[in-house]
Amino acid sequence: MKNRQCILESSSLSGRSGGAVILIGAGPGDPELITMKAAKYLAKADVILIDRLVSSEITDLYAHPGAVIIPVGKQCSRGIRTPQKSINELLVHYAEQGKLVVRLKGGDSSIFSNILDELETLAEHGIAYEIIPGVTSFSGAAAYCGIPLTAREHSKGIRIVTAYKTEEISDETWKDWAKSDDTLIFYMSGQKIREISEKLIEHQIDPAKGLAVVEQATTPQQKTRTFSFQNMNLDELPDFEFVPTLLIIGKTVSLHPKFSWFQELEGFESYFDKTPSTLQYAL
Numbered sequence: 001m002k003n004r005q006c007i008l009e010s011s012s013l014s015g016r017s018g019g020a021v022i023l024i025g026a027g028p029g030d031p032e033l034i035t036m037k038a039a040k041y042l043a044k045a046d047v048i049l050i051d052r053l054v055s056s057e058i059t060d061l062y063a064h065p066g067a068v069i070i071p072v073g074k075q076c077s078r079g080i081r082t083p084q085k086s087i088n089e090l091l092v093h094y095a096e097q098g099k100l101v102v103r104l105k106g107g108d109s110s111i112f113s114n115i116l117d118e119l120e121t122l123a124e125h126g127i128a129y130e131i132i133p134g135v136t137s138f139s140g141a142a143a144y145c146g147i148p149l150t151a152r153e154h155s156k157g158i159r160i161v162t163a164y165k166t167e168e169i170s171d172e173t174w175k176d177w178a179k180s181d182d183t184l185i186f187y188m189s190g191q192k193i194r195e196i197s198e199k200l201i202e203h204q205i206d207p208a209k210g211l212a213v214v215e216q217a218t219t220p221q222q223k224t225r226t227f228s229f230q231n232m233n234l235d236e237l238p239d240f241e242f243v244p245t246l247l248i249i250g251k252t253v254s255l256h257p258k259f260s261w262f263q264e265l266e267g268f269e270s271y272f273d274k275t276p277s278t279l280q281y282a283l
Contacts, residue, residue: 019095021122023115025108025134028244029219029271030144031057033135038062041132046099049090053106053244053272055219084114088121095127106244107137111160112187138185141217141246145224146259149183154251157182163189163196171203178203183250190215190245193237197229200249205229210253213238215245221271222264226256242270 052073
């Protein structure tokens with residue numbers, strides 16, 4: 001451990017001769033799921049670029065009072081979109097001023113995010129950076145639903161996929177997913193619940209498997225609904241309501257009624273709309 005050195009402790013940053021960007025996974029919603037290392041960086045950050053699917057309580061609790069907080073949210077279904085180019089420009093702009101910049105992303109920053117675009121930009125401009133992992137959205141959702149993602153006689157592994165562009169998915173892929181012994185996790189696929197279920201049934205998914213639809217996982221507005229492929233009525237599947245929505249498919253879904261521990265509210269509203277969704281700070 002003696003050789004470990006993070007950017008926060010480096011002489012160049014402490015002397016403010018050069019800035020740095022810290023790419024942080026903020027977890028799936030519950031502000032207490034953020035890591036200690038992430039909280040440490042937030043307390044030191046000069047500038048924080050925050051995604052829409054990050055609890056506003058995180059910056060309230062952990063950010064330095066003088067930090068500049070810039071919402072850079074996206075929600076394409078509602079026409080809310082901060083161009084990735086603008087985000088990249090902001091990272092470079094502040095880092096080149098010698099600032100410590102935190103890029104705060106929902107879940108884990110390396111799973112279904114645009115971290116590659118940002119890493120390429122930072123590398124191109126010679127800007128120091130560090131990646132801090134976060135609790136993934138799917139692991140947070142599964143834990144708060146009481147669904148073990150792997151378990152003896154239920155699942156041998158996990159697959160993290162997306163079906164938001166179903167027209168690009170081949171029949172071979174649908175068959176592979178339907179026949180797999182793994183638990184399937186679908187990101188960004190809430191609007192495709194019926195189509196995904198129909199395709200898996202068409203490709204003879206095991207009737208012992210189930211579907212869990214988890215919206216706004218780990219937040220006070222979490223809502224979980226489960227269905228069995230054995231007697232599934234596609235017309236009874238829920239309409240997509242709130243972002244984020246995760247789909248968990250597999251035999252482990254059947255464990256939800258037995259091990260569910262998180263008390264979900266009767267009412268249901270958007271949790272993340274409390275966080276500003278558009279770019280509100282100009283260079």
